[in-house]
Amino acid sequence: xxxxxxxxxxxxxxxxxxxxxxxxxxxxxxxxxxxxxxxxxxxxxxxxxxxxxxxxxxxxxxxxxxxxxxxxxxxxxxxxxxxxxxxxxxxxxxxxxxxxxxxxxxxxxxxxxx
Amino acid sequence: xxxxxxxxxxxxxxxxxxxxxxxxxxxxxxxxxxxxxxxxxxxxxxxxxxxxxxxxxxxxxxxxxxxxxxxxxxxxxxxxxxxxxxxxxxxxxxxxxxxxxxxxxxxxxxxxx
Numbered sequence: 001x002x003x004x005x006x007x008x009x010x011x012x013x014x015x016x017x018x019x020x021x022x023x024x025x026x027x028x029x030x031x032x033x034x035x036x037x038x039x040x041x042x043x044x045x046x047x048x049x050x051x052x053x054x055x056x057x058x059x060x061x062x063x064x065x066x067x068x069x070x071x072x073x074x075x076x077x078x079x080x081x082x083x084x085x086x087x088x089x090x091x092x093x094x095x096x097x098x099x100x101x102x103x104x105x106x107x108x109x110x111x112x113x114x
Numbered sequence: 115x116x117x118x119x120x121x122x123x124x125x126x127x128x129x130x131x132x133x134x135x136x137x138x139x140x141x142x143x144x145x146x147x148x149x150x151x152x153x154x155x156x157x158x159x160x161x162x163x164x165x166x167x168x169x170x171x172x173x174x175x176x177x178x179x180x181x182x183x184x185x186x187x188x189x190x191x192x193x194x195x196x197x198x199x200x201x202x203x204x205x206x207x208x209x210x211x212x213x214x215x216x217x218x219x220x221x222x223x224x225x226x227x
Contacts, residue, residue, distance in 0.1 A: 004156075009154075040220060040221075040223075041218075041220050041221075042205050042207070042218025042219050042220055042221055043157065043205075043218050044218070045215055045216070045217075048215070088157075090156070092213065100212045100213050101159070102159070102216065104156030104157050104158070106154065107154075107156050109154075
């Protein structure tokens with residue numbers, strides 16, 4: 001079973017501060033996805049990273065995939081109240097039986113205080 | 115383009131009662147997923163359909179849970195009988211192909227009393 005550990009579990013910061021969320025695993029993934037989920041809604045895909053060492057930027061969000069494709073980080077610069085939500089990482093890969101799997105971490109609940 | 119539609123959005127039932135959730139995926143999406151999300155947790159896959167065929171149902175508790183996807187479009191997830199521990203959000207997602215981007219519906223929040 002592939003497990004993804006996210007840290008921190010909860011994060012409360014002031015508007016304008018920077019933050020980093022981590023996603024770690026002992027398993028190698030073919031790709032890793034980051035989602036953002038707001039209360040009462042389903043997760044929405046933010047980015048997919050595929051290549052080890054890959055860095056992708058989405059406005060104030062920077063995503064990095066570890067060289068060994070086992071871990072990833074999400075860095076938010078100058079956080080805004082609109083960034084508040086549950087951030088989920090999900091590792092994509094194929095099981096031993098050849099079945100495609102997307103394994104989610106438990107998420108990081110971010111609150112940005114105005 | 116309409117997103118993934120789920121109904122009902124909320125459901126409150128007493129234990130031992132049956133309950134059903136409905137999902138209409140994005141038009142043209144062949145793959146449909148049902149996930150379970152407990153409070154403070156990430157989604158966990160229950161079942162995945164490729165068209166009308168259930169290709170991964172290894173995590174579906176088959177003693178009380180059942181699902182169907184007639185004609186490879188809409189899908190229904192049923193629980194009978196419901197237990198207190200089934201209280202959670204049930205998410206439906208769809209994708210154009212198996213390894214493609216998944217689009218999630220808003221979920222059905224189930225409370226079992």
